[in-house]
Amino acid sequence: MSATNMPAVSAAGQEIEKLMALHPKGFDLSLDRIRRLLEVLGNPHQKLPPVIHIAGTNGKGSATAFCRALLEAAGLAVHVHTSPHLVNWHERYRIGVKGGRSQIVDDELFADALRRVAAANAGRTITVFEILTAVTFVLFSEQPADAVVLEVGLGGRFDATNVIDTPAVSVIMPISLDHQPYLGDRVELIAAEKAGIMKRGLPVVIGRQEYEASLDVLVETAERLSCPMSVYGQDYSGHEEFGRLIYQDEFGLADLPLPRLPGRHQIANASAAIRAVKAAGFTLTDSMIEKAMATVEWPGRLQRLSEGRLFQAAPAGAEIWVDGGHNPGAGEVIAEAMAAFEERHARPLYLITGMINTKDPVGYFRAFTDIAEHVFTVPIRGSDVGLDPVALAHSAFDAGLIAEPAGSVEEALAEISSRQMPDAVPPRILIGGSLYLVGNVLADNGTPPT
Template sequence: MQDTLNHIFSLRKNGRMDHSIRPEFFTLLDRLGNPHTHLPPVIHVAGTNGKGSTIAFMRAMLEAAGHSVHAYTSPHLIRFNERIVLNGQVIDDARLKPLLDEVLAAAHDDPDQSFFEIATAAAFTAFARTRADIVLLETGVGGRLDATNVVEHPIATAITTLSFDHTAWLGERLENIAAEKAGIIKPGVPCVVGAQMMDEAPAAIRVIETRAAAMQAALTIMGRDWHVHDVTDSSWSLTVAGETLSALPRPAMAGAHQIDNAALAIATLRAQSQCPVPIDAIHHGLRTAHWPGRLHRISHPAAPASWDVWVDGAHNDSGAIVLARHIAALYASDGHPTHLIIGMMGHKDAARFIAPLAQCATSVTLIPVPGSEGGKSHDPATLVPLWRTHGARNVSCAPDLDHAIATLAATHAPGRIIVAGSLYLAGHTLAQAAFS
């Protein structure tokens, strides 16, 4: 199994970003029996932030309603298997290995095959061969040219929060990014758009509106067509499709932004009719949905029990804004200082990420992202001046996560550590916690 995974992981190094639909990918799907045309009903989700959480809420609500659910998400945090959920269960090695071997054999003569194409073809093949009521399908980098966008007839599409990420491939302006994400909108298929926080959001929404109009797709937008209101410490309400769902429980997932993700999940489920979800299933899903690595509280082997350790996958500006708000809320509730440990991939916009966070923490420790040798990670030392320019105090570097945590524990009174900056770092941190 590991040899197979090592091979597909090596495809990440082929120098081509995984967000183009090539003729060779259609050839691969054809050799596999065109599984993308034999799927259960599909809800397709694109966006910059919140895709995984939105899918987690939909999955929990659908399963609470008695529906069987497949899901395809990325990236994985600890094991590749996490990407493919069959009927509510992460695919096991016994099913995954022959599946990957079959897909690789079918793609053997394609020198430009990519990691994401192989993973997506494997997911489609598994979903087509295993009965379920619905598929929750997450895009990879973009939307318009994403390998998942070969699905031509979803029952609904959703677009989550837009932000500045992967700009080298999607464009430097939010309108460019919106155009790529809106590429999943299909003729006559309802599209639901979630919360937006960037100043450039109005122009981006106009791009989505233009695409929806061209596709004659019913478009509903948070804040315009459906609304979150009456938010308290214990409940919130949602008005969608002419119906008000009152006194909904706060999501189990941490962070005020998860109400927005949950609202998008509900609004999207309300936009389709093939898998009805009653109100009791919505309540159950809100209480039980979980998405690891997003404001996730853990026990870490390097941290004394007196320290509170969290891990978050925030790695762009909107993720940093959400994280900064959560840090402020935590401090308001208990007065404990926050210490940030940050590692960032080299292609991420460090300045946009740093600006919202620089003055939130008592200290900032910068580390390389594990496994990102060879220049793929931002050099921590080069980011120190940027943090200081934005007002951060007590900025330092450490060689790795364990050293960073140990140094904090030795030099500060017990407080809160939040590890963030990269989903790869989040996965590494969770793996250390899981296997300690």
């Protein structure tokens, strides 16, 4: 049974519900519990194909998607771990297929791994994320593949994925402020946590960094650990020229199509992934990279909806985009992408935004001050940490935007439709501020990730 055509509660979903009832939901950053569990399981994390380990505040998911596309374009079977999921827990695990597209894990295979890991843990104190990470290693060690692309959950140094002692390459994507209660309130402190995935003497790829302070920490850590290092803008780079992606590193220059993923920031993300796959020891030809740029997919990140129930509820001819970016750094790159769309095709921009209470909503909204016409703030269904829409509307107002609360995304779409004059240009609508909200939207629209 595929992960996108499941009953309301799948077999794996039932197992996860049991775990959620037994174990804490939150983060308790430590590696002791998962190392103990993995030892009981026979250390499956030590029986994996070459691992590309990816951390960062923004862009790590996109880099994961690009690495997967590049390796699959080379005909390789690639296991992929991402978090969080958007609609189904199964999305976190893609199982590699030789010569084809990796598939979201089968429900029974997933449920069986969950049962075995829970039995091995024997009721000891552990977080659900740590159990799910152990499941990653069980699944990926038992299914044949040529590579693993492993996205960090939170931070790096004490993230449950950081039991990987010999990655083929460690990748650090852009760093900005997020998860401050866990990682620190300055970018250099967050950079130090992310740098914790670097391993002595093993390759490191550093993506484009907005802050000099974070770059300094990453470079100093790599040097201290004697890691062969590739730094964006120094050892490799990418830029747009005449509608093409120009990538360059010590092996030469490649003239490539622009990535399928929209937004100028994806040029740097794609470039980091190309460098990472090469640094991990895999061979890439220009034709492989061209194929990857055309086939890469990353649901919920500047994803355009072109069908579905919510799409039908929007004004006729409207553009609808969803994006799970939720911090000020993400707000800046999403707003830049919206401004670029505006340059090509002018439309009024409406935001439909929901956020959780650990984020910086004013910082996120500030990026849209000059381009958004109106903001509707909405609740996040199924979350007990969602910001009240009234309070979120006040944050948008504090950032200089006109905002009002709505009861749901559908209600906000109806309100936008009611304001649409017959001869007016159809609007551009961005639904975002939280991956959880994007998950709600994709589920309600009938277009979950596949």
